[in-house]
Amino acid sequence: MEHRDRLARMNAGLVESALKAQGRRIIVVDDTGLDDDLVRDMTEVLTSFCARLYGRRAAKHKTDAALRAARDA
Numbered sequence: 001m002e003h004r005d006r007l008a009r010m011n012a013g014l015v016e017s018a019l020k021a022q023g024r025r026i027i028v029v030d031d032t033g034l035d036d037d038l039v040r041d042m043t044e045v046l047t048s049f050c051a052r053l054y055g056r057r058a059a060k061h062k063t064d065a066a067l068r069a070a071r072d073a
Helices: 012-021 037-072
Strands: none
Touching: none
C-alpha cells in the first residue's frame, strides 16, 4: 500500500498483527508518517471524527435531494 492510513483509519497495528499471525506482511511505500504514537493516535481520532461528520452531512444532502425530487415528481 502507498500510505499506512489507507489501510485503516485507526488501529492499523491490529490489522498488521492479524496478517503477521497468518505469515503475511504489509509493505508501505511511503512511510513518512509520524513517529510519535500520541500524535499519530490523535491524528487518527480526528480523521475518524471528521469522516463521520462529513459523511453525515453528505447523507443529509442526499436525503434532502431525494425528498425534493419525490415532491417535485
